[in-house]
Amino acid sequence: MKRSFKLQNLGCANCAAKIENDIAQLAGVNSVRVNFMTEKLILDADQEEFVSILDQAQTIASKYEPDLLIIK
């Protein structure tokens, strides 16, 4: 399943790259893209685990950028 989410408070391009890298390492993620310019997260992951992957993605995002919110 592939879905796109708007990101709020994405301020640092380097963090965006790190977040993308870390999310890509999660089990069940087929592909992921964090677009700094359009402030979007495009996540392609297994349907059954999508919700839990999205939660993990939020945890990763907060780790690098505390104010970053993935808008669901």
Add this chain to the structure above:
Amino acid sequence: MNKIKNLNKSEKILLIRIFFSAFAFVLLLPLYYGKSVDRSNNWTIFNPDGENYLFLIIYLIIYFIIGYDIIRTAIRNIFKGTIFDENFLMTIATIGAFLIGEYPEGIAVMLFYQVGEFFQRQAVNKSRKSIAELMEIAPEYANIMLNGELTQVDPYEISVDDEIIVLPGERIPLDGTVLTGSSAIDTSALTGESLPRDVFPDDQVISGCINLSGKLTLKVEKEYDDSTVAKILELVENASDQKAESEVFATTFARYYTPIVVLAALVIAILPPLIYKQAFSIWLKQSLVFLVVSCPCALVVSIPLTFFGGIGGASKAGILVKGSNYLEYLAKTKKIIFDKTGTLTKGNFAVSQICPLSSSGISGETLLEIAAYSEYYSNHPIAAGIIAAYGKSIDPDLIENAEEISGHGILAKIDGNTVLSGNAKLMQKFKIEFPGNNEFGTIVYVALNNKYLGYLAIEDQVKTDAGRAIKDLHQIGISEISMFTGDQDLTANKISGQLGLDKYQAGLLPAEKVEHLEKALTEKTDANELIAYVGDGINDAPVLARADIGIAMGGMGSDAAIEAADVVIMNDQPSKIAEAILIGRKTFRIVKQNIIFALGVKFVIIILAILGIANMWLAVFGDVGVTIIAVFNAMRALNPRLSIRHT
């Protein structure tokens, strides 16, 4: 003032903090240095004299006002397992300054950093906004007639063959054909063309254009997802996925740069004091400089931004670039091969000469009239050209019979007369005597009641801007411009001469075009000199895909060609190719400038730190200052205002 109003609440608070602490900082400077704090005998926070405690407290208050959020984030991030982020580095650097007794410097660095961050955020926001504006071609609704009332619905809900109504001032939501009404439409968002286009019933219109003057009823031809506007949005948004070499370089570089610099900071803080038995405080300062310049932000932010800007700027000009890497390829293009029909020429046939047989005594006008009547029922493009040249209305009642003889022409009975119009083979078939002819182009011979009357020469017209396109390309330093065509040598030669091409290959079958291109590709001596192919038809798809960079004519090109191409010219004008190359070069130039500038400054600061003469101010400039300048430079890519100087 307006700019301040546009800020959000947290930005306004930050601005107030910046102004307050800057004011307090300046006010305190003369007091601090005026008191002539004796710092010669290793005065630090650990052994201050009584009077300086007051200063320490005041400075600490200002420090927390300007830097509390940075310190808070740094502490929070340490607990989350992220060290060495910017917040951490700034906190360490400024606390370090306090520890060695440089209170003003500690505050100044934090202040400078906050100002820098503020500007950087504004710059990023501004460029995000310009990009969002480019994306604003998406239609929000479509009007349909529901129970006799005009109702707005989501464009997604409309299916093919539905009728939609577009009122003046509205954006055309889906691709379609005009059923009723006429209007002028503004296609500038898609084609970069500033002149409005007039549309009438049966004309095709594309989504994303703005209807300017009249009410139009359209028959929808494509669902929203297949419509031009949806495709363009998808293209532009995904374009940044195809990363250019320099973008890959920046991310790879960032991955190694930060840990190396942080490690170097550690080494410089520990080794020299141990070796030279110097005070730790001196080298601690230099190592803090290392930490501050260790962020690769300037590169990581500015390079993708530049490419995004370049792609956005190109799409404003009606040029779709499918990825950052293609901008880089465009910049490196040295040779261009054009397809002829539909690319350099309009692909519609027009009558170029009317030659009645002088002994027959008829006028050119009559000859054209007879030909037009005979071709009336034919749907061959040549027939359309003849009828268009005649221009007057045709009375179909006069045409009693018209028969198309495949590969020859037309045999028609008009108002009691037998008319033949077609090629030489048709004349020979009906044993009509006609003079031989080596006229250029396609010839349509006309005979009335088995008597030869004269001929019409039909030509595919060269696009009005084709000549300028070739001239521009030569002007900007494209070394070789050639043309591939399936047409006969005579036609190719004339067009080639007319446009000033360097060479041409005539009489090519589609497969041969690929062969010739491959030959050109293998003959290349320099791998950095790329060959572009420009085409429009289905035959071109394999050639477009094979070329270093494939450029398709979007308006009339086939879907297959657009799919296979890397760059699409929306308004079919070949003159846009020079513009696309210039945009590519400008983008690439900005990227190179930013890489050299950012790395250069950081490198110099690191060297100065090793020599022991860099200070924190310089370091903060090397971090945020460089990023701001790089971001501002990157934003130039959004404005493709280019001019080609004609000599």
